[in-house]
Amino acid sequence: MKFYNREKEVRYLKTYCQLEPNSILFVYGxxxxxKSTVIRRVIKELExxxxxxxxxxxxKYATPTKEEFFKIFFERSDKKYVPNKLEFNLGVFKFGVEKELNFKEFSLNDVFAKINESINEVIKEGxxxxxxxxxxxxxxxxYFNGEKSLLNELFNLFVSLTKMEHLSHVICLTSDTLFIEEIYQNSTLENASEYYLIDWLEKEDIKKILKEENFNEKEIxxxxxxxxxPYEITELINNKKLGLTVEETIxxxxxxxxxxxxYLLANANVDEDKINTILSKFKNNVKVEAKExxxxDLINEFKFLVNNEVLFYDIINGIIKPTSIKKWHAIKKLKI
Known part of the structure; x- marks a missing residue:
């Protein structure tokens, strides 16, 4: 898919990667x-x-088990870090571990030690x-030993790598905004994390792209x-080439x-009146303040709509809106 008008985001993240590490960066949207397209662009431009x-x-993976986590994050090698074969064209790396290492005996402390070894080897090489x-x-x-959360322990490591020792940047991407809320409330990450929103494309950028793609003023x-x-623009362009009008596609x-x-609402075990109460707030507004x-009394239905990607919750800016403009138009067509 063509890379569309994210120069501001690319510039921000490229600059961020070149500053001294001082916090964990959560990229959300x-x-x-x-988000993924932007970060891959950043990697390519800094290759x-x-x-x-x-x-x-x-x-690229189903929700991993502990054993699968080891295989995803670590590669057996005589080197401390090795090319990530699944991302070969991107020129990125995985953490290296000894060839004879037995993952079944791999503890949480071993995980941290091997990550630190890889990070320090990079630094040692200048x-x-x-x-x-x-x-x-x-x-x-x-979980490790049935009780220790891998993610919570990783956050402790990430704080050490960034804010405490300034050894490595840690950048985490997610579209799960309830997860971002959990992070935001996590005391371990207080004063140790930053947040960067990659949101909808701006209207002026969309107009510019469509003009470059030879759409006429009426279509635009x-x-x-x-x-x-971004993917909607690509689909609109392709459909036009296939003979569909802009209006037909939309x-x-x-x-x-x-x-x-x-279909989602008909098959859900949620309070229909409460769902309607929430969605009705978007009849005349594309976004509303979170406190609304x-x-x-609405929290379960709200979480249902966020988890099913009907609504996007921007906890950092205190805003809730549909996940896309076309989703907003669909909501407005419901008989609420």
Whole structure:
């Protein structure tokens, strides 16, 4: 997919990677807003620098078990860090461990020791390590000895690597905004984390892209009221090449989104009146203040809508909105 107008985000993250590590950076945003695409662009643009990227894209895996976590994050080798074969074209790395190491006997302390060894080897070579984990929340149900949360313990390590020792940047990507809320409330991360939002594309950027793709003014004026995510632009361009008009494509999108919502709500074990109370707040507004919705009597239904990617919760800015503009139009078509 073509890379669309994220120069501001790329510039921010490139600069961030070159500063002294001092906090964990959580990159968040609506699903499909382009977080992974942006971070991969950053890695490619810094491939000739002295930065060594340890990059793990957990979206490529089902929710991992403890044993699978070891295999994802570590590679048997005589080197402290090795190329990540699953991301060969990106030029990124994995943590190296001894070939004879038995993962069945691998403890949480061993995990930390091997990560530290890899990080320190990079520094010893006069380079700068950056650890990036995409969809970090997939690790939150892994426990050691039945009680120690891998993710919580990793946060302690990340604080040490960044804020305390300034050895390595740690950048975590997620579209799970309830997970971001958990992080935000985590006392371990207080004063040790930063947040960066990769949101919908700006209308002016969308207009510019469509103009470059030879859409006429009428098509552009219609489309910008419905587009917000990069993949939608690609789909609109492809559909035009296939002979569909802009209006046909967008009407199809809205109908599909509306039907998906109706099916979801019809099969859900939630209070319909409370769902309607929440969704009705978006009849005339694309976003509302979080305090309008996050109330004790609505919290279960709110979490249901966020978990099912109907709504996006931006805890940092105190805003709730649909996950996309087309989702917003579908919500407005419901009989609430």
């Amino acid at each position: 609506p699903k499909s807003s382009g 000739d620098s002295d930065i060594v990227f340890f990059y793990y894209n957990l979206r 380079k700068r390590p950056v650890l990036i984990i995409d969809e970090l929340q997939k690790l939150k149900n892994i 004026d219609y489309a910008i009221n419905y587009l917000s995510l 009407k199809k999108w809205i109908n599909i989104e509306k039907d998906k919502l109706l 919705i996050i109330k004790k």
